[in-house]
Amino acid sequence: MMTIRLGLVGVGKIAHDQHIPTIAASPDFELVATASRHGSVEGTPSYSSIEEMLDGPETIDAITLCQPPHVRYDAARLAIASGKHVFLEKPPGMTLGEVAALAEQAETAGVSLFASWHSRYGAAIDDTRAWLAGTTIHSVKAIWKEDVRVWHPGQEWLWEAGALGVFDPGINALSVLTAILPRRFFLTDATLEFPENRAAPIAADLTYVDTAGVPVAAEFDFRQPGPHTWEVHAETAAGTMLLAKGGNELWIDGVLKTTAPEAEYRGLYDQFARLIAAGKSDADTTPLAHVTDAFLRGVRVPVEPFHY
Ligand code: NAP
Numbered sequence: 001m002m003t004i005r006l007g008l009v010g011v012g013k014i015a016h017d018q019h020i021p022t023i024a025a026s027p028d029f030e031l032v033a034t035a036s037r038h039g040s041v042e043g044t045p046s047y048s049s050i051e052e053m054l055d056g057p058e059t060i061d062a063i064t065l066c067q068p069p070h071v072r073y074d075a076a077r078l079a080i081a082s083g084k085h086v087f088l089e090k091p092p093g094m095t096l097g098e099v100a101a102l103a104e105q106a107e108t109a110g111v112s113l114f115a116s117w118h119s120r121y122g123a124a125i126d127d128t129r130a131w132l133a134g135t136t137i138h139s140v141k142a143i144w145k146e147d148v149r150v151w152h153p154g155q156e157w158l159w160e161a162g163a164l165g166v167f168d169p170g171i172n173a174l175s176v177l178t179a180i181l182p183r184r185f186f187l188t189d190a191t192l193e194f195p196e197n198r199a200a201p202i203a204a205d206l207t208y209v210d211t212a213g214v215p216v217a218a219e220f221d222f223r224q225p226g227p228h229t230w231e232v233h234a235e236t237a238a239g240t241m242l243l244a245k246g247g248n249e250l251w252i253d254g255v256l257k258t259t260a261p262e263a264e265y266r267g268l269y270d271q272f273a274r275l276i277a278a279g280k281s282d283a284d285t286t287p288l289a290h291v292t293d294a295f296l297r298g299v300r301v302p303v304e305p306f307h308y
Helices: 013-025 050-055 069-081 096-109 125-133 167-180 264-278 286-297
Strands: 004-009 029-035 062-065 085-088 113-115 137-145 185-195 203-210 215-221 229-236 239-244 249-252 255-259 299-303
Touching: 004 013, 004 050, 013 029, 013 264, 029 050, 029 264, 050 069, 062 069, 069 085, 069 096, 085 096, 085 264, 096 113, 096 286, 113 264, 125 167, 125 229, 125 239, 125 249, 125 255, 137 167, 167 215, 167 229, 167 286, 185 286
Parallel strands: 004 029, 004 062, 062 085, 085 113, 137 215, 185 299
Antiparallel strands: 137 229, 185 203, 203 215, 229 239, 239 249, 249 255
């Protein structure tokens, strides 16, 4: 396959942590330009906006959008209208409507749209899905807790009206649950804790049930100091399951069954290359739909103000 020439928009935390090293190691992609108001990548032509990047001399086949979600739609629309394949960081948009509109535009333009969910590419996700499919599940609980100051240092956008707050990592748990559980589940009860000075939640307690009546719960919290917890626990007829490290380790009854070095973003870029080669899109919004349900259904409890 020809190398896919890539433009990267929003050179910030996740671009540096994951995208730039993963693209550099990918056999399918070459980073040919970046667009960011402040960030750049040494040795790569850089522009301060996507408009300038699209007007530049570099030939670009595909664009990855790593800015916060509230500015993603306009950039994606422009990229699609310019005939580029588009990779959206998670969450794919601010609303379900935005993503549906982009999917329609991508189809009309004949380009691939990829709504990426990196946690679905954890090393133990496929084995966990297969293991759960072979047993009777009694209950499930996802626990996603981390220190927002470590994972989102100074990110004020996270707390604005319409932003996700603790659902920014919590949506990763929802992307995992919707990938590993055998049946659809839906929200029955939710409590969202909002700091008095913020418009987005800092913690959430969510109760679901699946279509066979199995209880599914999720707890998200941004106030956990020290090491983070990104885990799914399940009680089943075949034993106690723990999916740990965000989807990268499967434990059954305390015995480690599957693990491998973390390679989620390599998995994402391999999938993006496959989609482009096949002329297909992958714009699943199920995790985002669960978040919108939580905001719609959740009881809002005020808690002490949050400051970085
Ligand atoms: P970030 O560092 O705050 O933002 C990325 C870059 O986007 C910034 O460096 C900034 O670059 C640009 N940007 C910020 N605000 C903007 C605005 N209002 N308008 C235009 N550009 C803006 O955030 P991040 O942590 O990389 O997260 C970005 C996305 O990746 C989020 O959707 C997040 O959920 C997802 N993600 C984050 C992590 C993580 O660990 N942080 C992990 C996985 C996925 P310039 O100032 O140079 O334009």
